[in-house]
Amino acid sequence: MTANIALILALLIPLFGAVLIGLTGRWPNLRETVTMVTAVSLFAAVIRVLMGLYAGEDIGVEVVAVMSGVGIAFNTEPLSIIFAMVASGLWVVTSVYAFGYMRGTKEVNQTRFYVCFAIALFGAIGIAFSANLLTLFIFYEVLTLSTYPLVIHKGDAKAKAGGRTYLGILLTTSIVFLLPAVVWVYAVAGTLDFMPGGILQGNLSAVPATLLLLLFLFGVGKAAVMPVHKWLPAAMVAPTPVSALLHAVAVVKAGVFTLIKVMIYIFGSDFLAEVPYESIAVYLAGFTVVAASCVALRQTNIKRMLAYSTIGQLGYIVMATMALAPFSEIGAAIHIVAHAFGKITLFFTAGAIYVASKKTELAQLNGIGWRMPLTMTAFTIGALSMIGVPPTAGFVSKWFIMSGAFSVENYFVIVVLVLSTALNAGYFMPVIYNAFFKAEDVKPDKDHGEAPASMVAALCVTASLTLLFFFFNGPVLDLETQIFGGAP
Amino acid sequence: MLMHLPVLVVLAPLLGAPVVALMRGSTWPWVLSTLLSWFSLLCAVLLLVQVQSQGLVIYTMGGWEAPWGIEYRIDFANALLLVLITGLASVVLPYARLSVEQEVGTERAPMFYAALLLLTLGLCGITATGDAFNIFVFLEISSLATYTLIAMGRDRRALTASFSYLIMGTIGATFYLIGIGFLYVMTGTLNLADLAGRLPAINESSTVRTAFAFIVTGICLKLALFPLHLWLPNAYTYSPSAVTALLGATATKVAVYVLVRFVFTVFGIDFSFGMEPLAEVLIPLAVIGLLSASTVSITQPNIKRMLAYSSVAQIGYIVLGIAMGTAMGLTAALLHVFNHGLIKGALFMVLGAVMYRMGGTSLSDMQGLAKTMPLTFWAFVIGGLSLIGVPLTVGFVSKWHLILAAIELGWWPIVIAILVGSMLAVVYVGRVIEAGFFGEAKDPTRREAPAGLLIPVWILIFANIYFGIDTRLTVDIAEAAAAQLMAGGIVR
Numbered sequence: 015m016t017a018n019i020a021l022i023l024a025l026l027i028p029l030f031g032a033v034l035i036g037l038t039g040r041w042p043n044l045r046e047t048v049t050m051v052t053a054v055s056l057f058a059a060v061i062r063v064l065m066g067l068y069a070g071e072d073i074g075v076e077v078v079a080v081m082s083g084v085g086i087a088f089n090t091e092p093l094s095i096i097f098a099m100v101a102s103g104l105w106v107v108t109s110v111y112a113f114g115y116m117r118g119t120k121e122v123n124q125t126r127f128y129v130c131f132a133i134a135l136f137g138a139i140g141i142a143f144s145a146n147l148l149t150l151f152i153f154y155e156v157l158t159l160s161t162y163p164l165v166i167h168k169g170d171a172k173a174k175a176g177g178r179t180y181l182g183i184l185l186t187t188s189i190v191f192l193l194p195a196v197v198w199v200y201a202v203a204g205t206l207d208f209m210p211g212g213i214l215q216g217n218l219s220a221v222p223a224t225l226l227l228l229l230f231l232f233g234v235g236k237a238a239v240m241p242v243h244k245w246l247p248a249a250m251v252a253p254t255p256v257s258a259l260l261h262a263v264a265v266v267k268a269g270v271f272t273l274i275k276v277m278i279y280i281f282g283s284d285f286l287a288e289v290p291y292e293s294i295a296v297y298l299a300g301f302t303v304v305a306a307s308c309v310a311l312r313q314t315n316i317k318r319m320l321a322y323s324t325i326g327q328l329g330y331i332v333m334a335t336m337a338l339a340p341f342s343e344i345g346a347a348i349h350i351v352a353h354a355f356g357k358i359t360l361f362f363t364a365g366a367i368y369v370a371s372k373k374t375e376l377a378q379l380n381g382i383g384w385r386m387p388l389t390m391t392a393f394t395i396g397a398l399s400m401i402g403v404p405p406t407a408g409f410v411s412k413w414f415i416m417s418g419a420f421s422v423e424n425y426f427v428i429v430v431l432v433l434s435t436a437l438n439a440g441y442f443m444p445v446i447y448n449a450f451f452k453a454e455d456v457k458p459d460k461d462h463g464e465a466p467a468s469m470v471a472a473l474c475v476t477a478s479l480t481l482l483f484f485f486f487n488g489p490v491l492d493l494e495t496q497i498f499g500g501a502p
Numbered sequence: 503m504l505m506h507l508p509v510l511v512v513l514a515p516l517l518g519a520p521v522v523a524l525m526r527g528s529t530w531p532w533v534l535s536t537l538l539s540w541f542s543l544l545c546a547v548l549l550l551v552q553v554q555s556q557g558l559v560i561y562t563m564g565g566w567e568a569p570w571g572i573e574y575r576i577d578f579a580n581a582l583l584l585v586l587i588t589g590l591a592s593v594v595l596p597y598a599r600l601s602v603e604q605e606v607g608t609e610r611a612p613m614f615y616a617a618l619l620l621l622t623l624g625l626c627g628i629t630a631t632g633d634a635f636n637i638f639v640f641l642e643i644s645s646l647a648t649y650t651l652i653a654m655g656r657d658r659r660a661l662t663a664s665f666s667y668l669i670m671g672t673i674g675a676t677f678y679l680i681g682i683g684f685l686y687v688m689t690g691t692l693n694l695a696d697l698a699g700r701l702p703a704i705n706e707s708s709t710v711r712t713a714f715a716f717i718v719t720g721i722c723l724k725l726a727l728f729p730l731h732l733w734l735p736n737a738y739t740y741s742p743s744a745v746t747a748l749l750g751a752t753a754t755k756v757a758v759y760v761l762v763r764f765v766f767t768v769f770g771i772d773f774s775f776g777m778e779p780l781a782e783v784l785i786p787l788a789v790i791g792l793l794s795a796s797t798v799s800i801t802q803p804n805i806k807r808m809l810a811y812s813s814v815a816q817i818g819y820i821v822l823g824i825a826m827g828t829a830m831g832l833t834a835a836l837l838h839v840f841n842h843g844l845i846k847g848a849l850f851m852v853l854g855a856v857m858y859r860m861g862g863t864s865l866s867d868m869q870g871l872a873k874t875m876p877l878t879f880w881a882f883v884i885g886g887l888s889l890i891g892v893p894l895t896v897g898f899v900s901k902w903h904l905i906l907a908a909i910e911l912g913w914w915p916i917v918i919a920i921l922v923g924s925m926l927a928v929v930y931v932g933r934v935i936e937a938g939f940f941g942e943a944k945d946p947t948r949r950e951a952p953a954g955l956l957i958p959v960w961i962l963i964f965a966n967i968y969f970g971i972d973t974r975l976t977v978d979i980a981e982a983a984a985a986q987l988m989a990g991g992i993v994r
Contacts, residue, residue, distance in 0.1 A: 078971060080973050081973065081977060086971070152894055155892055156894075159887075174936070182928075185928055186925055186928070189890075189924050189925060190924075190925060193921070194905055198909055201909045
């Protein structure tokens with residue numbers, strides 16, 4: 015099997031998986047087996063593409079030419095393979111987790127859930143392997159639309175309201191800002207291909223470029239730069255596996271991934287450096303980081319707190335990308351992975367707590383650490399990674415972002431990083447302290463221990479990944495340096 | 503036979519209509535008119551292939567050379583329109599049987615099919631002919647057929663809707679007739695190509711300029727440009743479902759074609775945009791139309807009426823493309839003529855299926871449709887996404903080109919208006935989808951619509967997706983048509 019075929023398979027597997035899951039909906043065990051097989055084979059296909067990339071194979075597929083100079087086409091490069099690996103790899107873990115969660119909470123419409131999940135992965139993989147901005151835009155919308163049924167899964171008034179905000183913001187930003195930005199690029203450059211060094215240099219003067227930059231920054235609503243972040247807390251009405259994989263990994267990372275792609279392969283860092291007021295983006299992202307962390311401090315619901323924490327962490331990535339220092343860009347790309355491991359762990363634990371004890375509020379967590387030791391240990395690891403304490407994944411990326419900021423003497427970035435570290439500690443530490451060192455307020459009606467085994471297994475895996483990434487980040491780092499140059 | 507294609511497209515329904523009218527029952531008239539519409543489609547497609555190889559097909563009626571005789575003159579623009587009209591007729595007619603039996607009744611069915619054929623004939627005739635007076639004749643044929651068809655609606659309000667369209671349509675046609683009368687006085691010819699050759703020499707004359715004003719206003723009434731759209735919502739709402747589908751997809755589009763033909767071919771771009779303030783008049787009207795009609799759509803309780811207002815808004819997009827006066831804008835307009843035909847045809851047919859099972863098309867009839875009529879509902883979802891302009895549908899392709907055309911001119915406020923219009927579409931389509939997903943079904947025992955309705959619907963839905971992905975055919979033809987029109991369309 016060549017890497018090219020693997021690339022096509024990576025796109026087809028989740029799509030066919032979705033159809034098969036839909037057809038086997040009547041038999042839950044079979045349906046879940048199909049889900050698992052789909053997830054594992056997708057991961058295998060992505061690994062084959064990765065090996066092809068290492069071996070220097072020429073990878074690229076054009077499906078159909080839509081307009082002169084643009085078509086639906088796919089290829090791969092280091093950044094896209096990292097995103098695809100993270101999304102498909104964590105889908106395997108999340109599937110295991112989801113079986114336990116969906117059965118544990120006796121959710122309705124489970125078939126619709128798994129089908130939409132597979133389509134969402136199709137969207138994410140499509141985004142990852144897009145060879146041009148048009149293809150990326152198409153899959154961006156696929157991802158938005160396929161996750162809507164997952165957000166409104168419960169079907170009650172709250173879910174409907176959340177779904178409306180979710181779809182409203184993501185569709186509005188993509189149609190009103192992103193689409194004209196894409197068409198504009200096409201109008202001035204005559205192509206939409208992702209090219210090393212960008213395609214805009216010499217085609218666009220500096221002032222309109224600032225406007226274009228802002229159109230992208232707010233058009234990619236999935237990157238949740240304030241004030242277009244409201245959809246993410248709204249999406250928390252979804253079942254926890256959705257929040258975990260989609261709204262901590264696939265969807266939000268698709269957002270920052272899109273931004274990084276646009277900055278590197280459409281603008282190009284050289285051209286970006288010439289754009290006046292480019293630093294506006296840094297300030298907006300920095301503001302997002304601090305503001306989101308402050309809001310997170312005031313949250314009472316576990317998942318909403320995690321959502322605001324995600325907004326802040328996405329802000330890191332955007333800020334680091336826009337800081338235009340090679341090190342900080344490496345840090346941004348690493349943070350896509352590091353944050354994915356940490357945040358999915360945190361969401362897994364939130365779901366495990368809900369399934370085991372029906373608790374959703376932070377105030378209810380006193381003393382829960384002794385009932386659910388594995389879960390809360392995993393929570394601690396995830397939280398430490400969010401704060402950026404060694405030996406966790408979050409430390410690695412923060413280190414790179416920080417050294418990048420020092421190399422270009424961008425003290426704004428440094429101040430934001432320090433401030434947000436303190437704030438992150440401020441909202442995560444009390445939770446950990448209360449869980450382990452405070453006594454239970456009231457004894458629960460039903461004596462409970464850990465959540466179902468499949469959920470605990472999944473969250474242990476991701477927690478270990480968070481730790482292991484601190485020690486074994488070599489392969490990712492190698493890939494990153496291929497894009498950004500310069501040895502760390 | 504191949505050299506007679508331009509006239510065969512028109513002739514088949516012309517000869518078929520009286521035969522159908524004389525038949526009894528509802529089955530045989532239906533079979534015959536369906537077969538005739540398929541035959542017309544075949545001719546139209548072959549014609550398009552001919553145009554692609556030759557660039558222009560000229561057919562002289564009875565062998566009388568133009569400008570003495572009537573000639574049919576097919577280039578890319580009208581070949582595309584002919585495929586749209588006959589294509590839609592070929593899908594709507596098979597679909598019509600069940601919905602006509604229920605909404606019109608067996609007794610009047612032969613007359614109904616005859617009128618539908620006459621409508622198709624009129625629309626094809628307007629499109630194919632190269633003679634200004636001939637356009638008027640076909641315009642009247644199609645209009646009279648339309649008045650009859652609208653009046654056959656079940657609701658008694660169909661009668662007043664038909665009557666007000668009759669008044670407005672007649673005013674429009676009269677304006678057009680006055681306009682070509684002036685042109686005839688000045689030039690002594692009615693052949694479009696001949697007119698185009700003679701007008702530049704005398705275009706300073708106030709008679710020609712008055713003629714231009716009359717013709718453009720008259721056509722704008724027929725194509726329902728804001729604020730001349732008032733006849734449209736009622737006419738679409740109270741017609742039988744099959745009629746709404748055909749009208750909504752083709753009738754206003756043909757008027758758009760006539761506008762394009764006169765503005766670009768007959769009067770020429772220098773006169774229309776240079777000497778006359780066409781852009782200055784059309785652009786504000788188009789923008790106000792697309793924004794106001796979209797806004798009004800949001801509050802409509804009847805979904806058929808909502809889509810009717812949406813059609814007024816879409817006409818705004820198309821006129822906007824024309825009013826840009828560039829090849830890119832014209833391409834976008836022609837693309838949207840074709841694409842919007844596919845979108846609205848599909849959506850109105852979906853509503854026909856809802857009407858068939860639920861007896862109405864109000865928002866409350868759409869509630870819970872995802873459970874009771876999933877195939878119908880998903881067809882609406884896909885058609886609705888196409889109307890919004892989501893990627894992989896035809897709506898996206900037209901929107902893309904329209905925005906591209908506006909950016910090319912640097913008209914940023916227009917870009918914003920187009921995008922705001924799309925957002926309003928998200929709202930009005932979204933509320934129907936939400937009702938379908940979450941609403942409690944009025945009667946959970948209602949079943950899925952019959953296959954006779956669903957198959958034609960899904961053929962159009964498939965076309966919406968197919969032409970949204972493989973745009974080579976539509977975009978290439980629209981570009982070629984725009985290039986011909988920009989060059990004045992005079993290819994001898």
